[in-house]
Structures are given as C-alpha cells and as structure tokens.
Amino acid sequence: MTTSTVLVTGGSGFVGGHVILQLLGQGHHVRTTVRSLTREAEVRATLERAGADTRNLRFFAADLEKDEGWAEAAAGCDYVQHVASPFPPSQPQDEQELIRPAREGTLRVLRAARDAGVKRVVLTSSFAAIGYGHGQRDTPYTEADWTDVNGPAVQPYMKSKTLAERAAWDFVGSEGKGLELAVVNPVGIFGPALNGDLSTSVWLVKSMLEGKMPGLPDLWFGVVDVRDVANLQISAMTDPAAASERFLAIAGPAVSIPQMAEVLRSALGPAAKNVTRRRVPSWVVRILALFNPMAREAAPRLGIKANASNAKARAVLGWQPRSNDEAIRATGQSLIDLGLIG
Numbered sequence: 001m002t003t004s005t006v007l008v009t010g011g012s013g014f015v016g017g018h019v020i021l022q023l024l025g026q027g028h029h030v031r032t033t034v035r036s037l038t039r040e041a042e043v044r045a046t047l048e049r050a051g052a053d054t055r056n057l058r059f060f061a062a063d064l065e066k067d068e069g070w071a072e073a074a075a076g077c078d079y080v081q082h083v084a085s086p087f088p089p090s091q092p093q094d095e096q097e098l099i100r101p102a103r104e105g106t107l108r109v110l111r112a113a114r115d116a117g118v119k120r121v122v123l124t125s126s127f128a129a130i131g132y133g134h135g136q137r138d139t140p141y142t143e144a145d146w147t148d149v150n151g152p153a154v155q156p157y158m159k160s161k162t163l164a165e166r167a168a169w170d171f172v173g174s175e176g177k178g179l180e181l182a183v184v185n186p187v188g189i190f191g192p193a194l195n196g197d198l199s200t201s202v203w204l205v206k207s208m209l210e211g212k213m214p215g216l217p218d219l220w221f222g223v224v225d226v227r228d229v230a231n232l233q234i235s236a237m238t239d240p241a242a243a244s245e246r247f248l249a250i251a252g253p254a255v256s257i258p259q260m261a262e263v264l265r266s267a268l269g270p271a272a273k274n275v276t277r278r279r280v281p282s283w284v285v286r287i288l289a290l291f292n293p294m295a296r297e298a299a300p301r302l303g304i305k306a307n308a309s310n311a312k313a314r315a316v317l318g319w320q321p322r323s324n325d326e327a328i329r330a331t332g333q334s335l336i337d338l339g340l341i342g
Contacts, residue, residue: 005029006237007077007118009109010084011059012043014199015124015189017050018230019081024052026234033062033073033084046195064105070112079237080113080121082106085164095156102160103167110171113179120180121172122237124229125165127187127222128158130248131306141308143185143246153300182236186229186249187222187308190327192334205331208261209341211274216258217285219298220305222250225327228319235317247313251321254305260328267329271336 006023010016011032023030024047034043040059047054062069064084074080085102092098106123113121131141133151147154147162165183172181188201198206207213229249236242255263258279264272282302288295313319322330335341 003027003029004078004238005031005076006079006081007031007033007073007113008081008083009033009062009064012039012197013083014193014197014202015186015226015229015233016081016083017043017047017194018191018226019083019233020047020057021050021052022227022230022234023081024054024056027056029056029058031058031060031073031077033060033069035061035063037061050194064101064108067108070108071115074109074112074116074118077113077116077118080109080118081124081233081237082109082121083124083233085124085161092156095159098156098160099163102164106164106168107171110168110176110179110181114175114177118179120182120237120243121168122233123165123168123181123183124233125168125183125185125246126158126161127185127248127250127306127308128161129165130185131308132158136304141248141306143248143312155297180243182242182244183246184229184233184236184249185246186224188224189226189229190223190331191226191228191322192330193338193340194334196338196340198340202331202335204257205260205264205328206335206340208264208275209268209272209332209335211276213276215278215280215284216256216261216276217280217298218256218258218282218303219301220254220256220303222306222308223255223324223327224249224251225322225330228321228327232313232317232319232321235319239317241316245312245316247317247319248308248310249313249319249321250308250310251327252324254307255324255328263325263328264332267325268332268336271341272332 044054060073130145133148133154149159261275289299
C-alpha cells in the first residue's frame with residue numbers, strides 16, 4: 001500500500017484508536033482530531049502501550065459543533081476517516097443533542113475534506129442507520145436498507161446516525177465536486193479495549209464480568225470486533241471498488257445477552273465467575289419500563305433478532321472478520337489485562 005496522509009477524526013475513541021493503530025502500522029502519516037489538545041499526551045500514551053510508533057502522528061484541535069480547526073486538520077490529506085460521533089450511555093431528553101452534532105459535524109468534515117482536495121472520505125456510520133424502525137423481520141438486513149426514523153422504538157442515537165449518513169450522501173452528490181465517499185456500518189463493536197475510556201458495548205461486558213448485571217434479558221444484537229472494523233475502514237479507504245458504497249460490518253448471526261454470558265464463562269473461566277446465569281423474563285423488563293429509563297429503551301427490542309449480511313464486504317473487499325466468540329472473548333480479556341474489572 002502506498003504511504004498516504006490520513007486524517008482520523010475522534011482519535012481518542014475506541015474505533016478511532018484502532019484505526020490509527022493500523023494506519024501507523026502500515027506506515028501512513030496520520031493526523032487525528034481531539035476536542036482539546038490537552039488530551040494529546042494521554043491518547044499518544046494509549047497508542048504506544050498498544051504497540052504503536054507515534055512519530056508519524058499529529059494532533060489537531062477540532063470540535064464537531066464548531067467550524068474552527070477542520071480546514072487546518074484536513075489540509076494536505078489524501079484521505080479522511082470520519083469516525084467521531086456522539087454516543088452517550090443514555091438517551092438525552094432533547095434528541096437534537098445527538099442529531100445536531102452528528103449531522104452538522106459530518107458536514108463540517110466533508111466540507112473541509114472537499115476544500116482540501118481529499119480523494120475519499122470513509123464515514124463510520126452504524127447498523128443504527130440500517131436496521132431499526134421495522135419491527136421483527138426474517139430476512140437479513142443489507143446495505144440497501146435504511147432505518148425508518150419515524151418507526152417504532154427508534155431512539156435519538158439511531159436517528160442521529162441515519163440523518164448524518166443521509167446528509168453525507170446528499171452532500172457528496174450535490175456539493176462534493178468529485179470527493180468520494182464510502183461508508184462502513186458496524187453493529188455492536190466489541191474487541192480489545194485500549195484504556196479505561198470504554199464504549200457502551202465494552203461497558204456491557206465489564207458490567208457482566210463484575211456481576212453488576214443481576215439478570216440477562218432477551219436482547220439480541222450483531223457483534224463485530226473493533227480490529228475488523230478498522231481493517232474494513234482502511235480497505236474502504238483505498239480500494240477503487242469501495243467508492244460510493246456502504247458496507248455492513250458484522251461477524252455473524254445476532255447474539256443474545258444470555259449467549260454472550262455463556263461465551264464469557266466458557267472463554268475466561270474463573271475470571272468470569274461473577275457472570276450471572278439468571279434470565280430476566282421479558283414481562284419483568286416491560287414492567288420495569290414503566291419507571292426505569294434503561295428498561296424503557298430495551299423493552300421494544302426484546303426478542304427481536306436483527307440479523308444482517310456481511311456478504312458485500314466479503315465479496316467486494318475480501319473482508320474476513322473474526323468470530324462473534326473471539327470478539328466477545330477479546331473484550332473481556334482486555335478488560336482483565338488492563339486491570340479494569342473491579
């Protein structure tokens with residue numbers, strides 16, 4: 001692969017960190033944005049602990065909700081990996097707290113990329129932009145599907161990812177002036193944590209290992225390893241066949257929380273002794289939903305297996321993801337290795 005200069009937005013995040021690791025490992029010159037340069041030393045140290053040589057890494061201050069910094073960060077770049085997006089542990093009262101920075105931030109990055117003469121932007125979207133608002137269905141979701149933002153049980157985060165991705169495609173089509181776009185749509189992202197700043201998916205594993213999940217609800221979701229998401233992002237950056245395409249990032253069939261608990265117990269042995277076997281009946285979750293916000297978010301998705309196909313990523317880009325079990329095991333093992341299990 002030819003050495004390029006690549007801007008990765010959101011370098012302090014879970015996916016952003018792994019994208020930077022792989023880019024540096026391939027010899028690229030990497031730039032990354034953080035909201036404040038006070039985080040540079042921390043992020044650089046995290047990457048170096050993971051084995052990165054950070055001499056070819058530069059930091060720029062840029063905020064998704066502000067114009068300042070983006071033109072400087074993008075200047076001279078060949079590619080942009082737009083990974084940064086708000087993902088809170090709970091849904092906000094005002095959905096615009098998520099939608100506005102996701103949509104407007106994406107447009108800021110695209111404008112800066114276009115004006116800097118960047119060849120292609122790879123946008124980290126989400127399965128949240130594909131598989132919600134449709135209820136139960138038997139056929140797997142594909143890249144041709146879109147979330148119905150007005151459908152049942154569509155939360156602000158799902159709306160934010162859908163509207164941000166649609167805005168990206170509209171911008172490139174009408175104002176891109178030759179800028180190429182490729183999109184990666186991951187499901188629940190697991191795999192090795194790099195530090196204690198944990199994503200929502202990794203927090204789920206942490207709470208299970210610590211025995212803080214007293215019961216296992218009948219919730220299902222797709223799984224993918226963060227290392228495979230990063231690999232797919234980079235393939236989508238340089239492969240000519242990826243231009244103007246979406247790629248679902250999913251390892252295999254949907255997994256239930258009880259199944260995840262079994263994987264942790266089997267793979268990690270004594271370290272997973274606090275992972276409960278207790279199931280929570282769906283009727284209990286629905287009663288809890290009357291007064292518990294987290295249960296209220298979960299209740300509409302009980303029992304729904306949202307399967308999706310990774311056939312396109314495999315066929316077009318030769319993508320070969322790790323298994324569900326390996327992604328889940330690696331998540332738990334990394335938390336143990338980092339000393340993050342209380």
